[in-house]
Amino acid sequence: MAEYNPQSIEAKWQKRWEDARVFETDADPAKTKYYVLEMLPYPSGTLHMGHMRNYAIGDVVARVKRMRGFNVIHPMGWDAFGLPAENAAIKNKTHPRDWTNANIAEFQRTLRRFGFSYDWRREISTCEPEYYRWNQWFFLRMLEKGLAYRKKSRVNWCPKCCTVLANEQVINGGYCWRHEDTLVEVREIEQWFLKTTAYSDQLLDDLKQLEGGWPDRVITMQRNWIGKSQGAKVKFAVADVHGLDPIEAFTTRIDTIYGATALILAPNHPHVAKLLEGSPVRSEGEEVLAKLKKSSVKAEDIATAEKEGFFTGRHATNPFSGGRMPIWVGNFVLMEYGTGAIMAVPAHDERDFEFCKKYGLPIRVVVQAEDGKPLDGATMMEAFSEHQQGRLVNSGPYNGLSPEEAIAKMGADAETKGFGKRETIFRLRDWGISRQRYWGTPIPVIYCAKDGLVPVPDKDLPVLLPPNPKLTGEGESPLASTLEFVNTTCPKCGGPARRETDTMDTFIDSSWYFYRYCDPHNSTAPFEPKKIVYWFPIDQYIGGITHAILHLLYSRFWCKVMRDIGLVKHDEPIKRLFTQGMVLKGGTAMSKSKGNVVGAYEMADKFGADTGRLYTLFAAPPEKDLEWSEESIEGAWRFLNRVFRLVGKHSEAIRGASNGKYDAASLNDKEKSLLRKAHQTLRRVTSDFETRWHFNSAIALVMELTNEVYGAEPLEKSIRPEVRREVLELLTLMLAPMTPHLSEELWEMLGHADGLWTSAWPTHNEDFARDDEVEIPVQINGKVRGRLKIAVGAKEDAVVEIAQKDSSIAPHLNGKRVVKRIYVPDKLLNLVVA
RNA sequence: GCCCGGGUGGCGGAAUGGCAGACGCUGAGGACUUAAAAUCCUCCGGGGAUUUUUCCUCAUGUGGGUUCGACUCCCACCCCGGGCACCA
Numbered sequence: 006m007a008e009y010n011p012q013s014i015e016a017k018w019q020k021r022w023e024d025a026r027v028f029e030t031d032a033d034p035a036k037t038k039y040y041v042l043e044m045l046p047y048p049s050g051t052l053h054m055g056h057m058r059n060y061a062i063g064d065v066v067a068r069v070k071r072m073r074g075f076n077v078i079h080p081m082g083w084d085a086f087g088l089p090a091e092n093a094a095i096k097n098k099t100h101p102r103d104w105t106n107a108n109i110a111e112f113q114r115t116l117r118r119f120g121f122s123y124d125w126r127r128e129i130s131t132c133e134p135e136y137y138r139w140n141q142w143f144f145l146r147m148l149e150k151g152l153a154y155r156k157k158s159r160v161n162w163c164p165k166c167c168t169v170l171a172n173e174q175v176i177n178g179g180y181c182w183r184h185e186d187t188l189v190e191v192r193e194i195e196q197w198f199l200k201t202t203a204y205s206d207q208l209l210d211d212l213k214q215l216e217g218g219w220p221d222r223v224i225t226m227q228r229n230w231i232g233k234s235q236g237a238k239v240k241f242a243v244a245d246v247h248g249l250d251p252i253e254a255f256t257t258r259i260d261t262i263y264g265a266t267a268l269i270l271a272p273n274h275p276h277v278a279k280l281l282e283g284s285p286v287r288s289e290g291e292e293v294l295a296k297l298k299k300s301s302v303k304a305e306d307i308a309t310a311e312k313e314g315f316f317t318g319r320h321a322t323n324p325f326s327g328g329r330m331p332i333w334v335g336n337f338v339l340m341e342y343g344t345g346a347i348m349a350v351p352a353h354d355e356r357d358f359e360f361c362k363k364y365g366l367p368i369r370v371v372v373q374a375e376d377g378k379p380l381d382g383a384t385m386m387e388a389f390s391e392h393q394q395g396r397l398v399n400s401g402p403y404n405g406l407s408p409e410e411a412i413a414k415m416g417a418d419a420e421t422k423g424f425g426k427r428e429t430i431f432r433l434r435d436w437g438i439s440r441q442r443y444w445g446t447p448i449p450v451i452y453c454a455k456d457g458l459v460p461v462p463d464k465d466l467p468v469l470l471p472p473n474p475k476l477t478g479e480g481e482s483p484l485a486s487t488l489e490f491v492n493t494t495c496p497k498c499g500g501p502a503r504r505e506t507d508t509m510d511t512f513i514d515s516s517w518y519f520y521r522y523c524d525p526h527n528s529t530a531p532f533e534p535k536k537i538v539y540w541f542p543i544d545q546y547i548g549g550i551t552h553a554i555l556h557l558l559y560s561r562f563w564c565k566v567m568r569d570i571g572l573v574k575h576d577e578p579i580k581r582l583f584t585q586g587m588v589l590k591g592g593t594a595m596s597k598s599k600g601n602v603v604g605a606y607e608m609a610d611k612f613g614a615d616t617g618r619l620y621t622l623f624a625a626p627p628e629k630d631l632e633w634s635e636e637s638i639e640g641a642w643r644f645l646n647r648v649f650r651l652v653g654k655h656s657e658a659i660r661g662a663s664n665g666k667y668d669a670a671s672l673n674d675k676e677k678s679l680l681r682k683a684h685q686t687l688r689r690v691t692s693d694f695e696t697r698w699h700f701n702s703a704i705a706l707v708m709e710l711t712n713e714v715y716g717a718e719p720l721e722k723s724i725r726p727e728v729r730r731e732v733l734e735l736l737t738l739m740l741a742p743m744t745p746h747l748s749e750e751l752w753e754m755l756g757h758a759d760g761l762w763t764s765a766w767p768t769h770n771e772d773f774a775r776d777d778e779v780e781i782p783v784q785i786n787g788k789v790r791g792r793l794k795i796a797v798g799a800k801e802d803a804v805v806e807i808a809q810k811d812s813s814i815a816p817h818l819n820g821k822r823v824v825k826r827i828y829v830p831d832k833l834l835n836l837v838v839a
Numbered sequence: 840g841c842c843c844g845g846g847u848g849g850c851g852g853a854a855u856g857g858c859a860g861a862c863g864c865u866g867a868g869g870a871c872u873u874a875a876a877a878u879c880c881u882c883c884g885g886g887g888a889u890u891u892u893u894c895c896u897c898a899u900g901u902g903g904g905u906u907c908g909a910c911u912c913c914c915a916c917c918c919c920g921g922g923c924a925c926c927a
Contacts, residue, residue: 344927347927623852623863624852631851641863706861829857
C-alpha cells in the first residue's frame with residue numbers, strides 16, 4: 006500500500022486548484038457573499054508558525070463557508086512600507102524595495118506551500134505606486150474637507166538621527182534606540198495631522214453596532230482610548246496680575262469647587278511665563294519649570310514620576326465662593342488634555358490629595374458621606390472621591406445637594422453667570438501622520454514662496470518616491486536631501502517650489518486596504534463603489550489583539566471619512582472580529598529578535614502543510630495562546646497517517662461497490678453502530694465549526710470516529726462497502742477545511758473523479774444519529790451510585806422502577822424514603838432520600 | 840490603581856447546571872521484528888479497602904453561598920497573563 010506522502014500530495018492538489026481557479030471569486034448577486042480576511046502581514050524575515058496559525062484559522066472559515074454555498078472572498082496582500090525595510094537597506098546597502106520584494110516572494114512561497122485558499126488575483130502590495138497613489142488621493146480629499154492639517158506638536162527627537170522617534174523607539178528611560186548614548190529631546194515641530202477627533206462621538210457611539218460581533222475587551226479598549234468625559238470648563242480670574250485672561254480649568258466634579266484649594270497649570274501652559282513675570286518667586290520658579298519641561302513624554306516615565314510643582318506667587322479667584330486660591334504649576338497636569346489647567350480639590354481627588362499633602366496646601370472637605378464618620382481635612386488619609394454618594398457641605402447655597410444634583414445645578418449656574426460652560430471632552434487626539442522617513446507614501450503637498458501651501462493636483466498623482474535616495478540614517482530625512490525630489494514647480498504659478506518631504510505613517514496603508522481587494526487593479530479610483538456594496542462589510546476579520554486599538558480605530562475612522570465623501574454606504578467596515586492567540590515557544594511569542602521562531606516552510610518540509618495546519622488548530626482553542634510542542638505535532642502527523650492507511654485499505658473495495666446505495670432496513674447492528682457514530686460526529690463537528698469555532702474539539706471528534714472505525718476492524722467481515730464508503734466519505738469531508746490536500750487525495754482514492762472542492766458540506770441523517778439506548782447515571786442525593794441502560798425516551802416511572810431493583814443502587818435505598826426524584830430524560834436520574 | 844482574560848492530571852486541553860479529565864502528547868507494559876523504526880493492543884489524578892472483580896473516598900486556585908445536583912451561577916479572597924494609566 007502507498008504511504009502518505011504529503012509533499013507530493015500537496016503539490017498535486019495545489020496545482021489542480023490553481024488550474025481549476027477554485028479560489029477565484031467574482032461578485033455574483035445571485036449568491037450570498039462572505040468576506041473573510043486575515044490581517045495582512047508585514048513581510049519581514051521568515052513566515053513563522055505564529056503567522057501560519059492566523060491564516061490556518063481564516064482558511065478553515067473560508068473553506069467551511071465555501072462548502073456551505075457562500076460566495077467567499079478571501080484575499081491576501083502585503084503591508085510593505087515601513088521602517089525595518091529602510092533600516093535593513095541602510096545596513097545592507099541595498100534598496101528598501103529589494104529587501105521588501107525579496108521578503109514578499111518568500112512569504113508568498115510559504116503561503117502557497119500551505120495551500121491557503123486565497124484569490125491571488127486580488128493580491129496587493131502597499132509600497133506599489135498603484136496602491137499608494139490612493140493614499141495620496143485620500144489625503145487630498147481630507148485636506149479639502151479640513152480633515153488634514155499642519156500643527157506644531159511635541160515629539161521625541163533624536164539629535165543624532167535628526168528625526169522624530171516613535172515612543173517605542175525611546176529606550177532605557179529616554180535614550181535613542183539607535184544611539185544608546187544619546188538622550189532624546191522633546192521638540193516642537195510642524196507635523197501633519199488627520200482629524201480623528203472630528204469623529205470622536207461617532208467612533209464611540211458606533212461601537213454599539215459592533216457589540217456581539219467584536220470581542221468585548223476590544224470594544225472596551227477602544228471606548229477607553231476615545232475616553233469621553235462630561236464635565237465643565239470654569240474660568241478662574243487671575244487676582245494679582247492685571248490684564249491677564251482668566252485661566253480655564255476643566256473638571257468633571259464641579260460640585261467640589263468649594264473644596265478647590267489651588268489652581269494647577271501644566272508646565273507648558275501659555276500663562277505660566279506671564280504669571281512668573283515680576284513674581285517674587287520668579288527665579289526659583291523658572292528653575293523648577295525648566296526641569297519639569299525637560300521630563301520625558303513617555304507614558305511609563307510619566308506614570309512612575311513623583312508629583313512635582315511650584316508656587317507661581319500668584320492667585321486666582323474662585324468664581325463660586327470668591328475665595329483666593331494660589332496658582333501652582335504641576336508636572337501631573339497635561340497640556341494635551343482638557344485645558345491644561347485643573348482646580349485642585351485634595352479632599353475629593355487622589356492626585357490632588359497627594360500633591361497638596363506634599364506641598365502643605367489646605368484640604369477642605371465639601372462632600373460628606375451619608376453614613377460613617379464625618380471626614381476632616383486635617384486628619385483624612387486619602388481622598389474621598391466617590392461621587393455616587395454623599396451630600397454637599399461648606400458649599401454655600403448648594404449645601405445638602407447630592408453630588409449628582411450639584412453637578413447639574415452648578416453647571417447651569419456657571420453658564421448663566423458667564424464664568425463656565427458644560428462641555429464634553431475626549432482623550433482621543435488627532436492622528437499625527439508625518440514621518441521623516443523614505444520608505445512610505447510621500448505627502449502630496451508643495452510649498453511655494455508665492456502661493457504658500459499648494460496641494461498636488463489629482464492629475465499629478467502619484468507623487469513617486471525618488472528611486473535612488475541617499476539612505477544613511479543620519480542627517481535630515483532622506484527625501485529632504487534628495488534635491489531632484491524636493492525641487493519642483495508650483496502647480497499654481499509655475500514658479501520654483503519645494504515638495505513636502507515627510508512620508509505618511511504606514512498605518513494609513515492598512516486603514517483601507519481591504520476595500521482595494523474588491524477592486525485591486527482600478528487605475529482611475531481607489532475602488533468602484535458598486536463593488537464595495539456587494540462585498541462589504543467584512544463578515545469575519547481575524548488577527549492579533551495587538552491591533553485592538555490603533556489599526557482598528559484608524560480603519561473605522563477611514564470608513565467614516567469615505568462614507569462622508571460618498572464612496573461607501575456603511576458606518577463600520579468590519580462586522581465580526583476574532584482575535585486569535587499567539588504561538589509561543591519557551592513561554593514567549595515567536596519573534597525573530599527573540600530567536601525562537603519555527604519557520605513555517607521548514608515545518609511543511611518536515612511534516613507537510615496539512616500536519617502543520619492540523620496541529621495549530623488542534624493544540625489549543627483558537628483564541629488562546631499556544632505553546633509550541635514538537636511532540637504534539639508528531640501526534641497530528643500520526644493521526645493523518647492513520648486516516649490515510651484506513652482509507653487506503655478500503656478504497657479498492659469501495660470503488661468497486663455500486664455507488665453508495667443501500668437499504669436502511671437491511672443494516673446489521675455493526676453497520677448501524679458505525680453509521681450512528683459517523684452521523685453523531687458530523688452533527689457535533691458542524692456545530693463546532695458554525696457556532697463555536699471549537700476547531701480543537703472538532704478535530705478530537707474526528708479522531709474519535711477514526712478510533713471507532715479502527716475498533717470495528719476488520720470492516721470487510723461485517724460492514725458492506727456501501728456503508729464503509731459513507732463513513733469514510735464523511736470522515737474525509739469533515740477534515741477537508743483543516744487538511745484540504747489530504748482530503749482531496751482521499752476523495753480521489755474513494756473513487757471521485759471530480760475534486761472534493763466541488764462538494765458541499767454534508768448534512769447529518771438524524772435517523773442514523775439517534776441512539777436506541779442510552780446509559781444514564783443514577784444519583785442518590787447527587788452522588789453517582791450506578792448506571793442504567795435504558796431505551797431512549799423511557800418514562801420516568803419505568804426508569805425509577807428499574808433503578809430501585811438495580812443491585813448497585815438498591816443498597817443505598819435500603820430503609821430510606823425517596824422524598825424527591827429528578828429525572829432528566831435520557832440524561833440522568835437523581836433520587837433524594839431521607 | 841483601573842479594565843479585561845485565565846487558574847482542571849506529568850503536559851496541551853475536553854466538559855454551554857447533569858457520569859470531571861473526551862482527544863492528543865509524554866510515560867509504563869505487551870504483540871510483531873534477527874534488531875530498530877513504524878504499526879497494533881493494554882494501562883496511566885491522589886488515597887484507601889478488596890487484591891481475579893469491584894467498591895469507597897478526596898480532587899477543577901482558596902473560603903463561603905445558591906441548587907436535588909456546581910469546573911460551570913453568585914459573593915469574598917489569592918495567584919498568573921495581558922491592556923490602559925497622574926485623563927482632571
